[in-house]
Amino acid sequence: MDASTGRDEKQFIKMTETPIPRLITKLAIPTTVSMLVTSIYNLADTFFVSKLSTSASGAVGIVFSLMTMIQAVGFTLGMGAGSLVSRKLGMKDKKAADMYASTAFYTAIVLGALITLFGQLFTEGLMRLLGATDTILEYAVAYGNYILWAAPFMCASFVMNNILRSEGKAAFAMIGLCTGGILNIILDPILIFTLDLKTAGAALATLISQLVSFAILLTMFLIHKSNISLNPKNVTFRPKPYTEIVLTGFPSLSRQGLASVATVLLNKAAKSYGDPAIAAMTIVTKVCMLVLCICLGVGQGFMPVAGYNYGAKKFDRVRKSFRFTLITDCVIMTSLSIVLFCFAPQIMRLFRAEDETVIQIGTAAMRAQCFAMPLSAVTVVVNTILQSLGKSIRATILSCCRQGIFFIPLILLLPRFLGLQGIEYTQALADALTCLVSIPFAFWFFSELKKEERQLIQ
Secondary structure, eight states, rough: HHHHHHHHHHHHHHHHSSSSHHHHHHHHHHHHHHHHHHHHHHHHHHHHHHOOOOOHHHHHEEEEEEHHHHHHHHHHHHHHHHHHHHHHHHOHHHHHHHHHHHHHHHHHHHHHHHHHHHHHHTHHHHHHHTTTTHHHHHHHHHHHHHHHHHHHHHHHHHHHHEEEEEEEETTHHHHHHHHHHHHHHHHHHHHIISSSSTTHHHHHHHHHHHHHHHHHHHHHHHTTTSSSSOOGGGGGOHHHHHHHHHHHHHHHHHHHHHHHHHHHHHHHHHHTTTTHHHHHHHHHHHHHHHHHHHHHHHHHHHHHHHHHHHHOOHHHHHHHHHHHHHHHHHHHHHHHHOOOOOOOHHHHHHHHTTTTHHHHHHHHHHHHHHHHHHHHHHHHHHHHHHHTTTTEEEHHHHHIHHHHHHHHHHHHHHHHHTTHHHHHHHHHHHHHHHHHHHHHHHHHHHHHHHHHHHHHHH
16 A cells, blocks of 8 residues: 555545544634634735725725635635545545546636736726725725736635645645735735835735745645645546536535625615715625634535545434534524624724714624524535535525525615615625525435435445
């Protein structure tokens, strides 16, 4: 047995025999830390830029929808390949795992480069399309230019990150993301204030941090910390693997793509109430995303466990991992929503203490979202298991609900009847309705799993 085969077998035993609570906790800690750091450095941009002006703060919200589009490409390829990689490793088919991973990685670089090219040609028009007002436009263009240059590295990093997680190497993914995130937080005040680059400084800090994260994550593959090879020779040009990657990752494309559309519509709705409304909703979105990242991080720790054990036909471990993750996420989200509800005004003042309008709008919106946060845990865990085990149609439908099927009609209708309150309540209502949809999906999945188990016994 060569060294590579030995590592593969050791990893297989770890993923299919370690007690579920210990295994998921071990995998969830680095994935949660990674997602928190990523969210924190996005929040840091908002925090430091908010010190410039309300309009500058609003610009971060405008460009956030652009970043969501870039993330949609990376997450689609990364989650699609990651799910396939974990299942193939569970089946002990390393050659197929290498092919899916390499194909997704190099495709991400190409698509990211196309985003950069298109975006740089039409930056100002793109910012207006995303909802920038005349007073926000200058800041948004300055911020967006650097973000566009980061697109290929962001897309490829998402793929590498998800591949490392899918094979149970979440700690290595954490090193790359955390190093870049910490660097971003350090560079923000230096570039924004010391070098007086303002919003462009925040974006430049993000670009540099993304380059560093990319380099570290790629190094993990080059020095064989991963069992997966990203050799260009592994890339296939057959249509079927691309279709499998995209279909498996399509829930992420739907979720991230619709999140981008939702952010644009949110900005346009808030635009009627001026720059303070855009700034307030930007801050609330970033803070609530920070909390949601903890829930998503635990879900990401659960994902490879479900994939490996499903591939190995250990269905009872799939059930146990689902129950453990669901209970853990519900407890975490309930606790954090209580804290956020109590300290909403103080949190808003950290960003824009000088603007009472921003504080009032943000406090109301944040508290509304707190009521729906525990319900989001149910949606996240159900969506994760559907996507990780290749139930792409149902996972896609569920992914479309939160920021699409429910959010888009609500953001178009509620402000007409409730005014500014309609904007503040939209996300909470969308989250609650999405949870209601996820419950029958969960029962459906586990009834199918039971049938598969009976067939295996026969």
